[in-house]
Amino acid sequence: MTQRSMTRYAAIALFAAIPTAVPADGPSFDCLKAETPVETAICGDPVLSALDREMSTVYSAAMIDKSASDGDAGQALYDSQKTWLAQRDICAKTDAAAPDCLIKSYAAQLAAIAHNSETAYLGQHITSGPITFNCGAENGGFWYLAIRTEPEMMYLSRAGLGSVLTATELDAAGQWAIAFHDAETGRRFRYLDGGAASAYEDGKGAILTCQPTAARKN
Template sequence: MRTLCTLALITLFSALASTTQAASFDCSKAAKPVERMICDTGNLSTLDEQLAGAYKAMMKAASPATGTDTSELLKSSQQRWLRTTRDACKTVQCLENAYVGRIAFLVQWNEDAPANSKIDGKLDGNYEFSHDMEFANGTHSTVQDCLNIKSTGNAQAQVKTILVQSNGHNCSLNGKFALAGNVYSYLPGKGENDIQNCQIKLTVKQHQLVLSATGEGCSSHCGARASFANGASFLRTDKAKRACVAD
């Protein structure tokens, strides 16, 4: 059903295409060859408008009910797509394919992965998300949140994550998670590094992994200026070569 809905939306976007020049940007200021191609081709111009609308809608809905804000991840993904996919096209057909594929991606952004998709083991590996950090002294630096998943059998996995938050403070966890459907849930042990009174979940969505947490222990475990309560998100395609390593 989800696939049929996505295909229907793509068909609708294509059907709306016309010769009207309706690019989402000012064509009088188009500098890149790919931008001029979009402005000169009615179908591409309309697809660009449709993609801009889909992106705006997803950015608005990028904070799910858990409170975890995924807008920075989506923004980073969109900028990368523009740079490495759209701007790399040399033909109208290439751009049409790129736009239709990206619109489908955006439509699915907040959709959960199917609960029966047998994700156990398929997500094993390392993930990173780079983001800008402003420190108390006014300086900026690019930092990386990281996530490592390793299945251990019986629908469980060892999950390690290090989140870099306010002023560079880290919040880290290395513990067992149980998988049910498309959600990994933290199983706190009794060790000093286990987080108590904090319900942590890793939700597997169509294109992202969303780490969220609730409970009073989520804010106290990492000390000042860092908390699992803030959540985190990772693009499923952002695989890294190395596992999480503390600085």
């Protein structure tokens, strides 16, 4: 997603029209017209391309939803996305860290839009959620957005702290990820009983058993 495409989707949403379809492969913009370091980085990475494509879908759907019900909410989302784009572009200033920084930036913003939306499901391809878990009265809970890239990821938020966890283990048939880890924070997540519960480790020694309480997905 670029500043140009963001403005286009904002205009579309304000008129409650159907958003222009994004490409089936590659990012939401034409890589032949990539002009900035961040656009070049996105075009050169299949995971980033998929995340950018999903961002256009999620953002345009949220804009239509919010603008139809509350013009101020639509403007707030537009302002938030504009701020995020500026912060995202800072990632490209450090070439060595750009891909990882961009992936985390996209995951966080996709999760924020989904978490603050009343729409049951905004994405069409690789995201679902947010899904919330309760870890007991004394421990509170957390929520996450599932991101089906290769490898699979999730953006997990607990007590106001968000982080991106990457899949580290598959089920016995190798069909879906059951364990995720963030090396930076030490956070770990593991599905239990086929997804009926989870084990959550906060990176500080605490291991919690948590139950899903709600899921907003297709």
